[in-house]
Amino acid sequence: MPGFEIFSKEEKKEVEDVLETGVLFRYGFDQARQGHWKAKSFEEELAQRLGAGYGHLCSSGTAALSIALAACGVGAGDEVIVPPFTFVATIEAVLNAGAVPVFAEIDETLCLDPEGIEPAITSRTRAVLPVHMCGSMARIEEIKQLCDEKGLILIEDACQAVGATFNGKALGTFGHMGCFSFDPVKTITCGEGGAIITNDRELYMSADAYADHGHDHIGNDRGLEGHAILGTNFRISELNAAVGLAQLRKLDAILEKQRSHKKTIKDALSGISEVSFREIPDKSGDSATFLSFFLPDEARARKVAEGFGQAGVDGCFYWYDNNWHYIRQWNHIKNLKSAAKLPAKLLENCPEYNRLELPKSDAIMSKTISMLIKLSWTEGEISQRIEKIMGVFTQ
Ligand SMILES: Cc1ncc(COP(=O)(O)O)c(C=O)c1O
Numbered sequence: 001m002p003g004f005e006i007f008s009k010e011e012k013k014e015v016e017d018v019l020e021t022g023v024l025f026r027y028g029f030d031q032a033r034q035g036h037w038k039a040k041s042f043e044e045e046l047a048q049r050l051g052a053g054y055g056h057l058c059s060s061g062t063a064a065l066s067i068a069l070a071a072c073g074v075g076a077g078d079e080v081i082v083p084p085f086t087f088v089a090t091i092e093a094v095l096n097a098g099a100v101p102v103f104a105e106i107d108e109t110l111c112l113d114p115e116g117i118e119p120a121i122t123s124r125t126r127a128v129l130p131v132h133m134c135g136s137m138a139r140i141e142e143i144k145q146l147c148d149e150k151g152l153i154l155i156e157d158a159c160q161a162v163g164a165t166f167n168g169k170a171l172g173t174f175g176h177m178g179c180f181s182f183d184p185v186k187t188i189t190c191g192e193g194g195a196i197i198t199n200d201r202e203l204y205m206s207a208d209a210y211a212d213h214g215h216d217h218i219g220n221d222r223g224l225e226g227h228a229i230l231g232t233n234f235r236i237s238e239l240n241a242a243v244g245l246a247q248l249r250k251l252d253a254i255l256e257k258q259r260s261h262k263k264t265i266k267d268a269l270s271g272i273s274e275v276s277f278r279e280i281p282d283k284s285g286d287s288a289t290f291l292s293f294f295l296p297d298e299a300r301a302r303k304v305a306e307g308f309g310q311a312g313v314d315g316c317f318y319w320y321d322n323n324w325h326y327i328r329q330w331n332h333i334k335n336l337k338s339a340a341k342l343p344a345k346l347l348e349n350c351p352e353y354n355r356l357e358l359p360k361s362d363a364i365m366s367k368t369i370s371m372l373i374k375l376s377w378t379e380g381e382i383s384q385r386i387e388k389i390m391g392v393f394t395q
Pocket residue numbers: 060061062063086087089090131157159160180181182183193194
């Protein structure tokens with residue numbers, strides 16, 4: 001997830017524009033800002049790049065998920081179907097909306113299994129929230145078809161998959177809304193930032209208002225703007241937006257390099273009989289931020305992951321033990337530990353997560369290793385890396 005690896009004069013120039021005007025706020029100050037609208041420009045360019053009608057840039061990917069849930073009307077009493085392999089932010093956003101996360105199985109795409117969704121649907125299900133993990137895609141068309149048939153809202157967490165596509169269509173554009181993260185370790189970064197995209201003007205208007213205290217952003221006097229709905233502050237600053245704008249313009253170059261580096265390493269691993277690869281429904285649409293693969297079983301996966309650590313193959317993740325990305329270690333979520341009391345109704349509606357069993361997801365995650373793909377690797381470094389990787393398999 002390498003945007004930070006390639007900061008250069010373009011990012012500096014965009015940030016300088018902002019500092020020279022002194023306007024760090026994304027709205028208003030029309031004269032003082034001398035034509036520099038970094039957040040607004042980012043939104044227009046992101047929507048255009050991804051083929052969406054509208055985009056809204058906000059303070060984080062977590063904020064983007066909360067905005068999407070609010071704008072789509074998902075809240076108290078609703079159930080949202082989520083995968084157990086994601087970053088905890090997906091689950092936090094659902095709980096913070098007052099809705100109940102209902103976990104369904106993943107498949108070998110490492111994302112929600114369309115066949116796992118149907119049994120998780122109840123009369124309270126309002127939305128499905130697939131997460132396009134590690135730069136690649138869920139079986140999104142099948143999931144969309146199911147949501148359409150059942151009348152469910154589809155929100156895509158594409159926080160880790162900006163620029164990835166399925167059959168030529170950007171991830172994030174299949175559902176009612178798509179969410180992205182531009183935090184410090186994402187494919188492109190704002191430092192901290194996130195965005196929603198949508199083709200629905202009304203959803204966009206709600207999102208735009210919700211993220212800024214309900215402001216309707218009509219007219220040029222902020223004090224006189226209307227407030228159609230309650231909102232909050234999920235605004236991004238112009239400084240963060242400026243960094244992101246320069247990064248967004250590098251997205252295609254980043255994807256090209258990632259794909260080439262990933263291919264070289266994948267080709268090398270293809271010769272190892274005990275290794276099989278994560279299923280990618282449309283290989284040409286993979287954003288290639290990670291190379292994920294399966295070992296025959298948990299014991300072998302643990303041994304190989306340990307071997308990578310000892311051999312100095314950096315950026316490798318054995319998610320099954322990871323505290324952030326797989327449900328197995330999320331004791332705070334399983335026990336609904338919160339800083340303040342959660343609404344009584346929400347507690348009543350949540351299932352006993354501690355008793356939840358996801359055997360298919362466990363079987364997949366316990367044999368999975370993912371390797372980060374970096375932009376800055378030289379050909380020599382990639383060759384050395386492959387040599388170290390091969391050494392681990394032949395030990
Ligand atoms: C799948 C997923 N969803 C949501 C988020 C939250 O994004 P942010 O860190 O910008 O809040 C992340 C960040 O890692 C993520 O990986």
